[in-house]
Amino acid sequence: MIQALIGGALIGIAVSLMMLFNGRVTGISGILGGIIKPSKSDLDWRVFFIVGLLLGGFVLKFLTPEAFIQNSSAEWFDYAVAGLFVGFGTLLGNGCTSGHGVCGISRLSLRSILATITFISFGVLSLLVFKFIKGSL
Amino acid sequence: MKNIISLVVGFIFAIGLGISGMTQVHVVRGFLDVTGDWNMNLIGVMAGAIGVHALLFLMIKRRSSPLLDSKFHLPTRKDIDGKLLLGAALFGIGWGWVGICPGPGIVASVSGNHNVLIFIASMLIGMFIFKSFESKIKS
Numbered sequence: 001m002i003q004a005l006i007g008g009a010l011i012g013i014a015v016s017l018m019m020l021f022n023g024r025v026t027g028i029s030g031i032l033g034g035i036i037k038p039s040k041s042d043l044d045w046r047v048f049f050i051v052g053l054l055l056g057g058f059v060l061k062f063l064t065p066e067a068f069i070q071n072s073s074a075e076w077f078d079y080a081v082a083g084l085f086v087g088f089g090t091l092l093g094n095g096c097t098s099g100h101g102v103c104g105i106s107r108l109s110l111r112s113i114l115a116t117i118t119f120i121s122f123g124v125l126s127l128l129v130f131k132f133i134k135g136s137l
Numbered sequence: 138m139k140n141i142i143s144l145v146v147g148f149i150f151a152i153g154l155g156i157s158g159m160t161q162v163h164v165v166r167g168f169l170d171v172t173g174d175w176n177m178n179l180i181g182v183m184a185g186a187i188g189v190h191a192l193l194f195l196m197i198k199r200r201s202s203p204l205l206d207s208k209f210h211l212p213t214r215k216d217i218d219g220k221l222l223l224g225a226a227l228f229g230i231g232w233g234w235v236g237i238c239p240g241p242g243i244v245a246s247v248s249g250n251h252n253v254l255i256f257i258a259s260m261l262i263g264m265f266i267f268k269s270f271e272s273k274i275k276s
Contacts, residue, residue, distance in 0.1 A: 004178040007157025008185020014149035015186070016193035021142040023203030024210050026150065028240040029264075036261065037268040048140040050243065052147020057247035059148075060155035067155040068248035071163040074235045079256040085231025086256075087263020090239060092274065093224020094212070097238045098150075100225070101183060106190040107211075114217055115225040120169070122229025127169045130234055137166055137173065 027099020029090030157182040160245045162236030
């Protein structure tokens, strides 16, 4: 739990730096969506952000490879279908865990608070159905 | 300079996700699995991130502009519409099913885990489908 709080605080610092320097919300689905259909003046910082995420990933892989252990009975087609839902849903709903969950709630945005309640509720339901069908997590 | 800031923010964000266990599907699903062995890490991450950002945001927004741009690019919409809630619901269904959301997915993709890579490819296709029909969906 301490580690979760420390990790969360780092995320809070990161999104605050983005707001202080660039005046941007750090919403990962929105940043990605802007790369898929870019407007010319607005592409670079998005790509640099994603490269930063990947660099962080490589450092984690090097220092703490256990950060990428995935225990799940989900199979490849589960990931394939879930990816479609996440990609389409986050753009339709204007945000994901970072944009709505962290940045939006911090600004007390009603849209973000309702979106977060909605995706956590459906996440709980979805996992319940998964468990019921597959018999394990 | 803006690009360097973005790079550094992405890097710190990724480390935060890794430290807090969010790059592991069983930690995320452990939180959503309310009828099972409940894992509270996700609450810790959200509390830590929101606590720090809510406080710093109050200080930042007293400025008239960010340090490297002429204005803040903040969402202006306040209306609660069906697309917001339907989008969040669809996202939640995918998120709960496998335990990956966009940020942790991108970070975990460097591990080369096939399922994570399939998820990312699929997520980008889902985003592409949305962008292709965006003008029809938004109208």
